[in-house]
Amino acid sequence: GEDVEQSLFLSVREGDSSVINCTYTDSSSTYLYWYKQEPGAGLQLLTYIFSNMDMKQDQRLTVLLNKKDKHLSLRIADTQTGDSAIYFCAESILRNAGNMLTFGGGTRLMVKP
Amino acid sequence: ETGVTQTPRHLVMGMTNKKSLKCEQHLGHNAMYWYKQSAKKPLELMFVYSLEERVENNSVPSRFSPECPNSSHLFLHLHTLQPEDSALYLCASSHRTGASYEQYFGPGTRLTVT
Secondary structure: OOOOEEOOEEEEEOOOOEEEEEEOOOOOOOEEEEEEEOOOOOEEEEEEEEOOOOEEEEOOEEEEEEOOOOEEEEEEOOOOHHHOEEEEEEEEEEEOOEEEEEEOOOEEEEEEO | OOOEEEEOOEEEEOOOOEEEEEEEEOOOOOEEEEEEEOOOOOOEEEEEEEOOEEEEEOOOOOOEEEEEEEOOEEEEEEEOOOHHHOEEEEEEEEOOOOOOOOOEEOOOEEEEEO
8 A cells, every 4th residue: 555654743842853753665666755834834845865865964854764664764953943843754656647745644743942 | 935826725615515726836837736635634646737737636536626727727626525525725836747846835725614
């Protein structure tokens, strides 16, 4: 099946690191993504990683990919209250129209001051 | 602002009504998408248009009817909906279809079916 799974909720203190985890199913996924959704808004692409990479760093964000275990994680360093949002992991699945995104259910990150 | 706008932002409709959701992108993209986001399910891809041609219809009931008159506009026509169709409907666009092309999302239309 095409299931992308994430834990529902994560709570951290301001200044700590946050780690959001995701497992996916399709070993042929070429790209894996992290999107952020703030209240009342659509999804915003945070970062993505190509499947032949193990790690990608972009300022406070670090993405780790374990292809063998089909596990993806997003680490946010020095988490701020403005990082409170829902974070979605997505994998690309080949469909008739080309590679399409399949999303996980989202992890709600709450950052406490 | 992502360059993708959706109207209306909120819509309440009865099961016998007919309404339409509108999406407009100002990014010069050639692909547009409708997604459904409900409380109980992950984000679901509904339809994909590439160069105004529908290229993906993800087993969506016929009470949802998409229309893409040009590459900048996308509509979702709604008729005889059910209460379980209440959700956030998100529009997105990208330069082309394909995993390497970033999708830009609109803010969504919050639909409530009574």
